[in-house]
């Protein structure tokens with residue numbers, strides 16, 4: 001009998017890319033569960049299969065083996081319960097649509113009245129602070145704002161789980177800090193469940209309630225670390241906490257081991 | 271802040287366009303005017319009756335085309351051209367989209383399409399004439415048989431090159447088939463489609479004239495050939511002038527439509543150039 005609040009369950013997930021030049025085992029054996037309302041960060045070195053894992057979670061890729069379960073039923077394809085924010089925001093937003101058109105597009109096939117749809121769109125754009133840019137086109141906005149549009153599109157879709165793939169890898173440091181706080185805020189105020197993938201160790205510790213450290217490819221979960229920082233986080237004070245530094249160092253150490261292909265580091269002292 | 275920079279950018283762009291339109295207008299008219307003057311001077315000193323002066327041709331133009339000839343010859347030509355272009359675009363884009371989306375169909379048809387495209391369309395005129403007789407349908411079919419290829423092949427390429435992340439986005443949000451066509455596939459392919467239409471337009475005009483010269487009792491092409499056979503030289507030249515004007519009109523109309531349809535495309539290029 002699964003825990004009632006279990007939202008996502010991944011068991012022995014394996015993914016092998018087959019190609020004529022030889023097979024690539026991107027994911028070896030990944031298992032974890034996630035509860036509703038959690039914010040889980042997945043961190044791992046570049047090329048370790050993070051994007052592959054996300055696509056399997058979102059039903060965009062069929063795993064070679066294992067199981068992904070959402071709300072107790074297996075994921076076999078894209079589901080209205082999940083929304084993805086892609087790494088390449090420039091290629092994920094449609095340049096011929098306005099900001100509003102982009103956010104609205106996924107809602108068109110939902111059975112909503114016009115007013116309900118408008119409200120969802122306006123609401124989502126307000127939540128990311130872009131209500132004033134509704135009629136702009138994505139290419140008229142900065143990179144950070146474009147990623148906000150992609151987040152608004154995901155929020156308006158009203159998923160149970162938002163999946164984000166290195167969403168802030170390509171924006172400058174200040175914008176990135178603002179966007180991180182936006183994600184924390186969405187999680188806190190809307191009770192959204194979020195899987196946030198990053199290769200940035202600091203980001204994973206600052207954002208997450210939990211951090212899953214992945215090994216290098218073929219991937220398994222090297223460590224499942226609870227982040228016991230206070231829920232109210234602040235870019236300056238939280239990052240200055242000794243506990244933050246300890247957690248960060250620990251994850252860093254794990255990633256170094258993952259890169260070298262070594263096993264698990266000793267458990268973190270409390 | 272965004273709205274502010276956005277509006278600044280768009281007013282700057284507006285002024286830019288206004289300025290460029292003005293400049294290109296001068297460009298467009300300056301050279302023809304110069305040529306006209308050279309032509310007038312050259313013909314006033316020459317006695318060659320095959321090259322009448324601009325005034326003679328202008329008079330012939332008014333006498334020939336303003337009046338019943340407009341209804342009898344110009345309008346039928348324009349109908350055929352219009353129908354031919356419309357059919358080429360509709361069929362070319364529809365079939366091209368289908369072929370671009372269905373992989374096995376594409377692999378099956380691609381060599382065949384290249385072959386058909388390589389056939390010079392005028393050689394089809396005798397064949398189509400045999401099948402359809404000397405009718406308007408025949409002329410439209412001839413126009414389509416030439417103008418459709420650049421549109422069709424460009425549409426296939428454009429549809430096929432839809433960005434993989436954009437497609438994955440549509441997948442993940444379960445965008446329906448029609449919405450995908452309307453909001454992803456066709457807009458993504460539209461720069462290629464418009465490039466194909468631009469090529470198709472000039473082919474269509476050429477084929478309209480040739481098909482009418484070949485087999486017709488009305489139309490611009492027919493009239494020009496008739497004047498030539500009867501040594502009505504100024505009239506013949508005035509017909510060629512009219513054809514040129516039709517071509518210019520087509521280009522201008524295309525430019526207006528393209529600017530609207532591909533506003534986002536030109537916008538991106540302007541932004542990335544800045």
Ligand SMILES: Nc1ncnc2c1ncn2[C@@H]1O[C@H](COP(=O)(O)OP(=O)(O)O)[C@@H](O)[C@H]1O
Pocket residue numbers: 017018019024025026044045046047048049050051052053217
């Ligand atoms: N479509 C594909 N075909 C073959 N190999 C792939 C494909 N996509 C990714 N890979 C390989 O799988 C591994 C993991 O890739 P990816 O999931 O993109 O890693 P990450 O997102 O962590 O950087 C890499 O070695 C990559 O080369």
Ligand SMILES: [Mg+2]
Pocket residue numbers: 050051087166
């Ligand atoms: Mg990746």
